[in-house]
Amino acid sequence: MAMTIHVDIVSTSREIFSGPVTLVTATGELGELGILPRHSQLLTRLKPGPVKLRMLNGEEEIFYVSGGLMEVQPHVVTILADTAENAGNLDEAAALEAKRHAEQLMADKRGDYEYARAEADLAEAIAQLRTIEKLRKNRH
Amino acid sequence: MAVGKEIRSKIKSIQNTQKITKAMEMVAASKMRKTQDRMQAARPYAERIRTVVAHLAAAYPEYHHPFMEERPVKRVGYLVVTPDRGLCGGLNTNLFRALLRDFKQWHDQGIEIDACVIGKKAVPFLKRLNVNVVAAATNLGDMPDPEVLRGPVTVLVQAFQEGRIDRLYVACNQFVNTMTQRPVILQLLPGLPDEAEAEVQKTHQWDYIYEPDAHSLLDMLMRRYLEGRVYRAVVENMACEMAARMVAMKSASDNAADLISQLQLIYNKARQAAITQEIAEIVGGAAAV
Numbered sequence: 001m002a003m004t005i006h007v008d009i010v011s012t013s014r015e016i017f018s019g020p021v022t023l024v025t026a027t028g029e030l031g032e033l034g035i036l037p038r039h040s041q042l043l044t045r046l047k048p049g050p051v052k053l054r055m056l057n058g059e060e061e062i063f064y065v066s067g068g069l070m071e072v073q074p075h076v077v078t079i080l081a082d083t084a085e086n087a088g089n090l091d092e093a094a095a096l097e098a099k100r101h102a103e104q105l106m107a108d109k110r111g112d113y114e115y116a117r118a119e120a121d122l123a124e125a126i127a128q129l130r131t132i133e134k135l136r137k138n139r140h
Numbered sequence: 141m142a143v144g145k146e147i148r149s150k151i152k153s154i155q156n157t158q159k160i161t162k163a164m165e166m167v168a169a170s171k172m173r174k175t176q177d178r179m180q181a182a183r184p185y186a187e188r189i190r191t192v193v194a195h196l197a198a199a200y201p202e203y204h205h206p207f208m209e210e211r212p213v214k215r216v217g218y219l220v221v222t223p224d225r226g227l228c229g230g231l232n233t234n235l236f237r238a239l240l241r242d243f244k245q246w247h248d249q250g251i252e253i254d255a256c257v258i259g260k261k262a263v264p265f266l267k268r269l270n271v272n273v274v275a276a277a278t279n280l281g282d283m284p285d286p287e288v289l290r291g292p293v294t295v296l297v298q299a300f301q302e303g304r305i306d307r308l309y310v311a312c313n314q315f316v317n318t319m320t321q322r323p324v325i326l327q328l329l330p331g332l333p334d335e336a337e338a339e340v341q342k343t344h345q346w347d348y349i350y351e352p353d354a355h356s357l358l359d360m361l362m363r364r365y366l367e368g369r370v371y372r373a374v375v376e377n378m379a380c381e382m383a384a385r386m387v388a389m390k391s392a393s394d395n396a397a398d399l400i401s402q403l404q405l406i407y408n409k410a411r412q413a414a415i416t417q418e419i420a421e422i423v424g425g426a427a428a429v
Contacts, residue, residue, distance in 0.1 A: 010188050071348075
């Protein structure tokens with residue numbers, strides 16, 4: 001039997017995923033992380049982006065996380081997301097629109113606060129698009 | 141018939157009141173189901189983050205977060221969670237009574253209090269007590285937005301970090317079941333929840349790998365933990381509010397029904413007495429002729 005690691009993905013408003021997987025891939029603050037069973041304890045901040053889970057049957061499931069924390073224990077991974085979504089539910093048109101809007105805001109710089117905010121929005125929109133992209137590649 | 145006009149109008153007005161209380165009861169009942177669902181939905185996050193914090197307490201971190209250190213108490217902060225609206229039985233009164241008891245203790249020790257209000261109902265109460273209100277979030281509506289709560293929480297957490305307050309409590313109602321809500325006052329800062337500490341068994345020395353660094357990560361984690369805790373308090377309080385209102389309105393409707401039946405009885409008696417008297421007068425008049 002393949003070694004598995006239990007994954008919980010929760011956001012403030014609900015539980016998104018809970019179950020055993022064989023591999024977790026997520027975007028940490030310092031880069032992509034691949035987590036296999038018996039990983040040593042790790043605590044990291046997550047950047048907006050996809051979280052990929054490899055299921056027991058070899059299939060992959062992709063979730064979108066808008067940032068949060070990931071805690072790794074040897075047999076349990078806990079992802080405390082700010083907001084999380086099944087990648088299939090992401091709306092590409094909305095993400096593109098958000099990206100365009102953010103870029104526009106950044107183009108006519110108005111005060112630092114708005115700039116920083118637009119930047120964060122842009123990062124999120126790009127991350128969503130990246131997740132959609134990944135999901136599409138997976139299907140083909 | 142002219143008899144019992146006052147009684148009839150009284151019955152009418154009680155019937156109108158009863159209609160209102162009945163409607164409020166039904167609205168509260170349907171909202172209660174939704175708020176309870178939301179309370180359930182918020183539970184996994186709260187449990188997971190508690191586990192993570194408990195793990196953290198079990199590890200031997202290189203860095204101790206100020207949120208976990210006890211300090212001598214000179215000033216305390218209270219986060220008071222109440223509904224925006226009244227008409228929910230003894231819910232608010234019970235919470236305020238519990239708060240008063242606490243405030244008195246602090247007062248006797250010469251310790252001052254800063255408060256932060258979530259929900260309208262606590263504002264006049266704290267004003268009357270001359271408590272210093274540092275932040276408020278009111279008119280939350282039926283769907284509390286975590287973003288709106290972040291403001292007041294941040295104010296108090298910052299006050300704690302800067303040493304202006306040495307303890308932080310949250311006061312809210314705990315949902316036991318539809319009939320029972322219990323006012324509770326929990327200590328948020330400093331330190332870990334007792335429940336978390338009880339779960340921890342220290343086995344061997346280990347520590348996390350922190351990415352990027354322990355300081356900012358723990359800061360973020362503790363902040364999330366606090367925000368999550370407050371969010372849960374608000375959501376739970378809402379479920380309490382709806383349940384309490386439903387029960388209060390149900391008993392109001394029942395009381396109205398009782399009153400109506402009593403008044404109806406009096407009215408019928410008066411009417412009968414009037415008829416009897418009239419007949420007696422007619423008979424008396426006929427006999428005289």
